[in-house]
Amino acid sequence: MTSHAAAGGEQSPAVTAIHVAPASRLPMRAVESVQVEAGRGIVGDRYHGTKHRHVTVQSQTALDAAADELGSPVEPGGTRRNITISHGDVPTTAGDQFRIGDVDLEVVRVAAPCTLLDDAIGTGARTALRGRAGSVCRALSTGSIAVGDPVRLAPPT
Numbered sequence: 767m768t769s770h771a772a773a774g775g776e777q778s779p780a781v782t783a784i785h786v787a788p789a790s791r792l793p794m795r796a797v798e799s800v801q802v803e804a805g806r807g808i809v810g811d812r813y814h815g816t817k818h819r820h821v822t823v824q825s826q827t828a829l830d831a832a833a834d835e836l837g838s839p840v841e842p843g844g845t846r847r848n849i850t851i852s853h854g855d856v857p858t859t860a861g862d863q864f865r866i867g868d869v870d871l872e873v874v875r876v877a878a879p880c881t882l883l884d885d886a887i888g889t890g891a892r893t894a895l896r897g898r899a900g901s902v903c904r905a906l907s908t909g910s911i912a913v914g915d916p917v918r919l920a921p922p923t
Contacts, residue, residue, distance in 0.1 A: 777853075779825070779916075780852050780914055780916055780917060781912065783796060783842040783850040783913065784799065784912075785842065785847065785848055786800060786811040787811065789812050792812070794844075798913050799913070801908075801910055802821065802869045803908050804907050804908045807905050808905075818874045820903060820905040821848050821871055821902075822846075822849070822901070822903070823856050823871070824845060824847040824850050824856060824899060825898075825900065826842070826852055827855070828898035828900065829898070831898055836894040840887055840894070840895070844887045845899065846886075847899070851866070860873055861873065864919045866911050866915060868907070869907055869910070872904045874901075879895035880892065
């Protein structure tokens with residue numbers, strides 16, 4: 767994976783996993799990269815072309831905290847989110863903007879964990895992921911996102 771240094775020498779986040787599903791309730795499939803269309807979302811994903819739910823983003827830091835609470839691993843694909851970043855807090859306030867790869871995203875809302883997660887991950891997963899399930903975002907630009915791509919969570923200063 768490519769190293770991305772942030773101000774102060776700390777590593778800035780990077781994409782560690784990408785998952786898509788062609789339709790609702792179908793299994794998520796891990797991929798190395800995706801194409802994103804502005805105003806439409808990830809090409810080939812179940813939410814492509816929906817009004818606002820274009821890309822979902824979560825942080826491995828939050829998944830690790832949920833796994834500690836749950837007492838078992840929480841795999842990125844098990845949460846049914848599209849993009850997993852290495853670390854940091856995914857913006858959750860509606861209107862916040864950030865960039866992954868060469869795609870600009872805008873937060874629509876917090877991603878709420880659904881009851882399906884208890885079946886897929888294990889009893890208690892939904893509770894463990896509450897407040898840690900990432901964000902639902904709108905795609906503001908067209909481009910690609912690949913595993914290893916840099917993530918810019920805050921606007922440049």
